Amino acid sequence: DQQVKQNSPSLSVQEGRISILNCDYTNSMFDYFLWYKKYPAEGPTFLISISSIKDKNEDGRFTVFLNKSAKHLSLHIVPSQPGDSAVYFCAARVAQSGYALNFGKGTSLLVTP
């Protein structure tokens, strides 16, 4: 069963505006969450992560928010740039269960000029 869900397969945002990508999870044992960006014909590129003991992590234009009670996390990109157009994957892991990352199906972001 899909433990990490990205319910929006696609998102279109104007350049300069905020992009918000959402991710929900069902496994309360997840303790580490990651976002990856993937361009066509390339492998996923690590973007940003957050531990379950935090509720926010920021790196430049990228901020990840974690709401454990709602089992929800989001990635904010501000300001959005055309080069941000890619597929974004949310992933999660349970540290005590090894190293397997559970991925969502991805959200395709299109940033228009």
Add this chain to the structure above:
Amino acid sequence: SAVISQKPSRDICQRGTSLTIQCQVDSQVTMMFWYRQQPGQSLTLIATANQGSEATYESGFVIDKFPISRPNLTFSTLTVSNMSPEDSSIYLCSVGGNYEQYFGPGTRLTVT
């Protein structure tokens, strides 16, 4: 992060044949992982490959179908055996440890 390369980048194979995918890393790493992304699906871990020990397979994946070698700390291979059209996927190797994992460019396999 490590630089990871994979060969081949893509291939078209006939059912019943086998394909070996190579993964090369530019630095020594303890843990290497093999993932699969079927069309329209998320990435799924196939197995974890540690140098000097047998690979550890995830539920639903078996060694006879996906044998893995890990001869040293910079290289691994994944073989997709006795292929069927359902094996058509992108196969990715990754490296990492307790937290982030970094991915190679992937091998796009089509089985006809």
